[in-house]
Amino acid sequence: MVEDLWLNPWLPVMALATSMVAALVIFMLPEERHVLRTALNLGAAVAKLILVIVMVWGVFHGLEYQLSFTMLPGIEFELKADSLSMMFAGLSSVLWLLTTAYAVGYLENSPNRSRFFGFFSLCVASTTGIALAGNLFTFFLFYEMLTLSTYPLVVHRGTATALRAGRSYIIYTLSGGAVLLLGMAWLYAETGTLDFAPGGVVEGSPTPALTAIFVLLVAGLGVKAALFPLHGWLPQAMVAPAPVSALLHAVAVVKAGAFGIVRVISDVFGIGFASEAGLLLPLAGLAAFTIIFGSVRALFQQDLKRRLAYSTISQVSYIILGICLAGPLGMVGGLVHLLHQGIMKITLFFCAGNYAETLGVHRIDELDGAGPRMPATSVAFTIAAFGMIGTPPLAGFITKWTLGLGALEAELPWVVVVLLASSLLNAAYFLPIVYRLWFRPRSDAWPEEVRWGRLETLGWLLWPPVLTAAAVVMIGVFAAMPFSPLSWAELVVNREYRP
Amino acid sequence: MMAWLMAGLLFTPLAWAALSLLADFRAGWRLAWFGMALQATVAVLLWLAIAQEGGFYYPLGGWSAPLGIELRVDGLAVTFILMTATVATACGLHAGFYLDPDKPWQRYFWPLFWFLWAGLNGVWLGADLFNLYVGLELISLSAVGLVALGGAADALRASLRYLLAALVGSLFYLLGVALVYGQFGTLSLGGVAQLAGEHTGLPGAGLALALMLAGLALKTALFPLHGWLPPAHGIAPSPVSALLSALVLKASFYIAARLWLELGEPQGSYGVAQLMGGLGALAVLWGSWLACLQPRLKQVVAYSSVAQIGYLFLLFPLTWQVSEQVSQQAQQGMTLQVISHALAKAAMFLAAGNLILSTGSSRVADLAGVGRFLPFSLFSFGLAGVSLMSLPPSGGFAAKWLLLQASLASGQWWWALVLVAGGLLSAAYVFRIYRASFQEASGQDDFHHPPRRLEAIPMALALLSLGLGLAGDQVLSVMGLPFEEGS
Numbered sequence: 013m014v015e016d017l018w019l020n021p022w023l024p025v026m027a028l029a030t031s032m033v034a035a036l037v038i039f040m041l042p043e044e045r046h047v048l049r050t051a052l053n054l055g056a057a058v059a060k061l062i063l064v065i066v067m068v069w070g071v072f073h074g075l076e077y078q079l080s081f082t083m084l085p086g087i088e089f090e091l092k093a094d095s096l097s098m099m100f101a102g103l104s105s106v107l108w109l110l111t112t113a114y115a116v117g118y119l120e121n122s123p124n125r126s127r128f129f130g131f132f133s134l135c136v137a138s139t140t141g142i143a144l145a146g147n148l149f150t151f152f153l154f155y156e157m158l159t160l161s162t163y164p165l166v167v168h169r170g171t172a173t174a175l176r177a178g179r180s181y182i183i184y185t186l187s188g189g190a191v192l193l194l195g196m197a198w199l200y201a202e203t204g205t206l207d208f209a210p211g212g213v214v215e216g217s218p219t220p221a222l223t224a225i226f227v228l229l230v231a232g233l234g235v236k237a238a239l240f241p242l243h244g245w246l247p248q249a250m251v252a253p254a255p256v257s258a259l260l261h262a263v264a265v266v267k268a269g270a271f272g273i274v275r276v277i278s279d280v281f282g283i284g285f286a287s288e289a290g291l292l293l294p295l296a297g298l299a300a301f302t303i304i305f306g307s308v309r310a311l312f313q314q315d316l317k318r319r320l321a322y323s324t325i326s327q328v329s330y331i332i333l334g335i336c337l338a339g340p341l342g343m344v345g346g347l348v349h350l351l352h353q354g355i356m357k358i359t360l361f362f363c364a365g366n367y368a369e370t371l372g373v374h375r376i377d378e379l380d381g382a383g384p385r386m387p388a389t390s391v392a393f394t395i396a397a398f399g400m401i402g403t404p405p406l407a408g409f410i411t412k413w414t415l416g417l418g419a420l421e422a423e424l425p426w427v428v429v430v431l432l433a434s435s436l437l438n439a440a441y442f443l444p445i446v447y448r449l450w451f452r453p454r455s456d457a458w459p460e461e462v463r464w465g466r467l468e469t470l471g472w473l474l475w476p477p478v479l480t481a482a483a484v485v486m487i488g489v490f491a492a493m494p495f496s497p498l499s500w501a502e503l504v505v506n507r508e509y510r511p
Numbered sequence: 512m513m514a515w516l517m518a519g520l521l522f523t524p525l526a527w528a529a530l531s532l533l534a535d536f537r538a539g540w541r542l543a544w545f546g547m548a549l550q551a552t553v554a555v556l557l558w559l560a561i562a563q564e565g566g567f568y569y570p571l572g573g574w575s576a577p578l579g580i581e582l583r584v585d586g587l588a589v590t591f592i593l594m595t596a597t598v599a600t601a602c603g604l605h606a607g608f609y610l611d612p613d614k615p616w617q618r619y620f621w622p623l624f625w626f627l628w629a630g631l632n633g634v635w636l637g638a639d640l641f642n643l644y645v646g647l648e649l650i651s652l653s654a655v656g657l658v659a660l661g662g663a664a665d666a667l668r669a670s671l672r673y674l675l676a677a678l679v680g681s682l683f684y685l686l687g688v689a690l691v692y693g694q695f696g697t698l699s700l701g702g703v704a705q706l707a708g709e710h711t712g713l714p715g716a717g718l719a720l721a722l723m724l725a726g727l728a729l730k731t732a733l734f735p736l737h738g739w740l741p742p743a744h745g746i747a748p749s750p751v752s753a754l755l756s757a758l759v760l761k762a763s764f765y766i767a768a769r770l771w772l773e774l775g776e777p778q779g780s781y782g783v784a785q786l787m788g789g790l791g792a793l794a795v796l797w798g799s800w801l802a803c804l805q806p807r808l809k810q811v812v813a814y815s816s817v818a819q820i821g822y823l824f825l826l827f828p829l830t831w832q833v834s835e836q837v838s839q840q841a842q843q844g845m846t847l848q849v850i851s852h853a854l855a856k857a858a859m860f861l862a863a864g865n866l867i868l869s870t871g872s873s874r875v876a877d878l879a880g881v882g883r884f885l886p887f888s889l890f891s892f893g894l895a896g897v898s899l900m901s902l903p904p905s906g907g908f909a910a911k912w913l914l915l916q917a918s919l920a921s922g923q924w925w926w927a928l929v930l931v932a933g934g935l936l937s938a939a940y941v942f943r944i945y946r947a948s949f950q951e952a953s954g955q956d957d958f959h960h961p962p963r964r965l966e967a968i969p970m971a972l973a974l975l976s977l978g979l980g981l982a983g984d985q986v987l988s989v990m991g992l993p994f995e996e997g998s
Contacts, residue, residue: 039890082984084909085843089981127886153903160897163945170951179946186938189902190931197912197927201919 021079023067024091024144027101028137030060031108035133041126050116053129057109060140064105067093068495072503078146087206089153090146094210095504096279099347099497100143100271103354107263108136110476114362115255117472118369128168132259134161139264142271148196148206148280151272155192155236158268159185165256166249177248184235184245192232199225199280208275210508212282218289222281226291229276236269237332238325240302246325250317254365257317261324262358270331270350277335278343278508287338296336300430302329307437316364316376319441320357323400326434327353333427334415340505342418345411347501352399352407355483359396362477363389370469372460376445381454386468390449392481397442399484402435406488410498513560517569517584519553520592520632528625536612539621543607546625547600554589554596561589562989568638581699583638586990587846591635591765594850597975598757598857599628605861605968606750609868616662623660626653627754634762639699640688643766647684651677651730654759657751658743669742676729676739680763683726690719704773711777720778723770724787730763733787733824734794737817741801744813749864752809756816757857761849764823768845775831784831791824792929799936803943807873808863811940812856815899818937819852825914825926833921840920843987844913847979850986851906854976855898861969862892869959875943879950887966889948894973896941901934906979 034056041049067077071093080090093101115132119125138161141154159182167178200206202221205213214222235242246266250257260266277286286292306326313319330353334346366389367373367382383390399406412431419427464470491498527546531539566585603624610617630649637643655677659670692698694715695706707716732740740760744752771779771787798818805811829841865888867873870881881889898905911930918926979986 039886083904083981084912084983085987087912156902157904160902163942164949167946167949170949175946175950178949179942182938182942186900186935190935193915193934194927194931197915197919201916 020070020075020077023063023070023077024093025079027060027063027067027105028091028140028144030056030063031133031137031140035130035137038126038133039130043123043126046125049125049129053112053116053133054109056133057105057112060136061105061109064098064101068098068102071095071098072495080146083149087149088147090150091141091144092146092208093144095500095507096274096347097143097145099350099500099504100267101140102500103267103351104136104139104143104263107258107354107358107480108139110479111255111258111263111358113472114258114365114476115253117470118253118255118365120470120472124168127164131161131164132255135165135259135264137161139268142268145208147208148199148275151208151275152189152192152196155268155272156189158264159189162256162260162265165259166252168253168256169251171251173251177245177251180248181245184242188232188235188242190232191228191235195225195228195232198228208279210279212278212280212285214281214285218285223289223291226276226281226286226289229280230273230295233269233272233276236265237273237328238266238269238302239298239329239332240305240325243302243306243325247318247321250315250321254317254361254368257321257365258358258361261321261361262354266324266328267350267354270328273332274335274347274350283335283338283343283508292336292338296333296424296427299329299333299336300427302326303333303430303434304437307434307441310441311437314375314377316367316374316379316445317361319376319445320360320364323360323438323441324353324357326438327357327400330411330415333430334418337415337418337422337424337427339418339422340509341414341421343505343508344498344501345415345418347504348414348497349411351497351501352411352484352487355480355487356396356399356407359392359477359480359484360400362473362480363393363396366469366473366477369473370462370464371458372462373458376448378459379445379448380452382448383450385454385458388468388474388478392477393449394446395481395484397446399488401438401442404488405485407484407497408488410488410491414498513567513569516553516557516560517582519549520557521629521636523549523553524625524629524632528622528629531621531625534618534621536610536617536620539618540607540612543603543621543624547603550628551596551600554593557584558589558593558989561586569636580642581638582636584636588635590846590850590986590990591761592632594853595628595631595635595758598853598972599624599631599754601968601972602750602754602757602857602861605753605864605965606748608962608965609750609864610748614662616660619656620660623653623656624754627657627759631758631762634765637766638701640691640703641698644681644685644688647730647763647766648681650759650762651681654755657754658747660751661746661748663746665742666746669739669746672739673743676736680726680729683722683729685726687719687721687723687726690715690722694719700769700773707774707777713778716774716778720770720774721783724767724783727763727767727770728787728790731760731767731820731823732817734790734797734817734821737794737798737820740817741810741813744816744860745807745810749809749860749867752813752864753857753860756813756860757853760816760820761853764820764849768823768826771827772830772842775827779831781831784828787824788828788926791821791827792926794818794821794824795929795933796821796936799933799940802940803936806875808867808875808878808944809860809873811875811944812859812863815859815937815940816852816856818933819848819856819899822848822910822914822930822933825918825929828923829914829917829921829926833917837917837921840913841917843990844910844917846990847906847913847983847986848910851898851910851976851979854972854979855895855905855907858891858895858969858972858976859899861965861972862888862895865961865965865969866892868961868965871959875947878944878947881948888961888969889945891966891969891973893941893945894977895969896944898973898976898979900938900941901930902938904980905977906983907976909980909983 077093138158145151238246310322331346399408402408402412569582633646655674729736802814826845830838898907901907901911
């Protein structure tokens, strides 16, 4: 079953092409071809998922899928499927399928759908490219493409608030991209290579120039990863439609930043080099601060999506904190959270979108009694919220447990304190919502109620959060099974430490 | 074979110019189809031939160097010829569909178009200073004519201003040429370079270089001599603006670059190199800033040209007394910037023309709602914008990467900051247009849809400029070592 076929180098290209071609065709489609557009969207998502599954199977058995050509003298365009890239590609392809289904339902009967789904597909194509990039140059190429293709999604509604959010998004992300480019150009001038390799490519002893390059690269990537103080765009961008928020928070944008930081630390500088040079501890401190800061800010938000946005700022920094612990267990904890946070956060945003679309509810104090009215959505929300808090045996618990062990292994007990404090804060901002959902009676009518047949809401909107909530339970309970996020993260770390 | 290709290349534009003088706009348009097809074929064949066999000197009419005119056909020249053929054909096709054939002045479009093309080919191939001057004059005069084509008072005023700048520029250049002739007794670029290398520190030669560079900088609209450009490029009909921004500016820059690479080392100085680079940097910042403030769409695009031209002048400090490798990187970066800006800017002006055609207004503010009704032209505009913002994978990005490498490797890190800041500023004016068109305001929702063929042309150009970055290595390999003297 696992052989070196002639087709193998083309698999990453095909995975990229599925959504790219879908985007081009969708742009050309007239606005009213709903059925064809939906079929194309879902078909491309399924095709990509199958390709990624094939590659995951191959990578597990030690194959490498690689394709490269020379773009500029000395600069290669390279796509490569290794264990780390499959982690991100797997996340984005699974969640893309669900988000596409959700978006079909969410945008029913709204204008500009060809434009929306075209850019939506481009956005996922960029994410796949980021995952499969075999060197920093290729990574940058898709990283900037992601910025450009998400802008039209953020401003999709065309209102003054949406345009303002888009403006702030683009100023933050393009400036981040410019800083990243500067760091990358300097890195190339200094070392002569931009390759990714397990254990890093930077050699020799730490120099001030290398420290400056590290700071530039992390600052450039930290904008998308919403690292404090570069997080300002994220809460504003929540004016976008719910599927776009899901994309920004769980599938693509913040993940691209966090994934980039993981790549830079583990495959460019190398964990060993970076920790010897004393680069990781300050970053760990910043990540820990961001975790607490995001949670505290989340406490004070009354808008549901805004509270979730601040929660993302906090949660994504777990990934960075994990990798900065500079040990195998910490890295496993960070990597596994890349997937766990994605699945939990997308569930929460799907549910928030359902409350808004079905009941017209946007604020937390309007949620009283929504549980009995929309039981499936509310159960999904509750599971994901408990997952975020870190209740065993859900996904978030696995993350926090592994991270805690990693912190002890690295002899950094203050990290455990941060994890505990963050869990308490998570509980403090999620439990009141859960309480309102289930235990407060509804006295007045819903702001804007819409009814769809037998189900509590439209089927397209209902099934995605139900499935992801089920996944939150499954990946927690079956964390020890092969191909679970936890075992895959262990596989990545094994290959990183024993290349 | 080669002789036929050269003949076709040089004489069809002149012959077509003469023929179209006799015809009206419609007949000239039918004639142009054939001419453009011929020119494009010749350009492609010549490019393929050079890619295989390398460059050569072509004595015009069989008379060789000191007596006759010798043309230098090398990798860079044919690449620019191919670029000219691509952009000019696209603009010609667009003009044929776009311009109103019944306006009386319009019949002069085709003769001027062909004279312009002939001048451009002459400049790319020219090997001596006087021939380059002749080519340059041919270009300037036909460009001025094209701007005046509308006949409106504004257009005449802009074209007079343009004419004045062009003439003053030529005057300076010609003075420099005269000084060179007095000093060295030859006008062939190779000969002058050889003599200048042997006798360094001649005061006359330094002055001559300064005069020629000043004249050419005026013609290229280098900051602070750019005042004539935005009115001229903004008022002209869109296909003309595209030609002017994409090609005409490059001709005078190309001569300046060749002079610098031949004479800069012996006769220039650190100060001159840094001054030219500094003016280029100011052009990038000032031009982009003004582009952000313009209320009219085409003025935004015109000021963007002022900024983009600025990048090219970074060639001067990045090739002066640096290692061979850095100089080569800078030259490659500059060449890619010339080509990608030509393609992207032509695409942008043509797309802007379509947008203006369909909204019926030239103001940026009136674009509200275009994102919904006219995605195709807006998309072309956007893709061209990606290249201007120098984001990957466009040719503009490849150019920026090479220039960044050159500036870091030569220790002139301040140019790297200019490159990065320039990219951000250009994003500011490009996104200003996107933002305006994504607006879902009430108001106009009645748009005139231009025909598909008008929309397809800018899209093709924008895609080419975007793909240039991916094929950068192939394109650069044909350019070979740009500006390298064969003998």
